[in-house]
Amino acid sequence: MEEGLSVGEVAAKTGLTAYTLRWYEQVGLLDPIPRDHAGRRRYRLRDVERLDLLTKMRATGMPVREMLRYIELVRAGTHNRRDRLELLEQHRTTVLRQISELERDLAVIDRKITRYRGYLDAEQTD
């Protein structure tokens, strides 16, 4: 048994496709993944851990461009943790705003739903 996970295993684990995993590596979101003797990727724990964070960033709407900014900070060393923190906190604020806008907009749709329910109840009692 080889060390680390294959691209297919990581795909299954993260919910990303193998295509996307290779593309993430290509654009620099992942560091070059080590290969086995046959040239196949073996993802290490730290690669998978990074993907855990990256997928959460994506899922909360962070653009790939900004994820890349973050990763470049990570690569640059530990002296810029304040910058990373700031980036994450900014994103956090964005997501919270996003959530409250969703709630606000959903309320409008809810009113429409209520209206339709009213029509249908009225029909019922005809």
Add this chain to the structure above:
Amino acid sequence: MEEGLSVGEVAAKTGLTAYTLRWYEQVGLLDPIPRDHAGRRRYRLRDVERLDLLTKMRATGMPVREMLRYIELVRAGTHNRRDRLELLEQHRTTVLRQISELERDLAVIDRKITRYRGYLDAEQTD
């Protein structure tokens, strides 16, 4: 003063661009907008009201394709209000799931934030 609003006025009101408004009409999200004697669009109250709903649908992540399905139901008459209601309720469920996923994913990012704060506090006290 003409009846109704110009495309620019509606753009300002809805936050959509004039380009997008024309495109919505073109793809069928809006019924053909009446024109003044010079061929310029004059949006009626009902057009703007529909846009109010459409923008909330979009903002909550409904694909244009599905908005179109809804509008086609609206155009088909009042006998399918049950279908419209179902579509809206389904979207409601989707949005609620979306919100809770955002919250769940944000929690992971929050943990990272907490970690960084910890590092920085430790540095501070060095």
Add this chain to the structure above:
DNA sequence: GCTTGACTTCGAGTGCGCTCCAACTGCGAG
């Protein structure tokens, strides 16, 4: 030894939702 299937690379293609360009028209202000 051959097949199957998961992997490799590179570059091209896709779907979505706009966004813009070019060329033109018509209205109101100065």
Add this chain to the structure above:
DNA sequence: CTCGCAGTTGGAGCGCACTCGAAGTCAAGC
């Protein structure tokens, strides 16, 4: 009367985030 601006059309283009096709390699199972 001219200028500038807001509008018109049809079709092309764009940015994003993947997604796929083609052609090839390798290893394990029958």
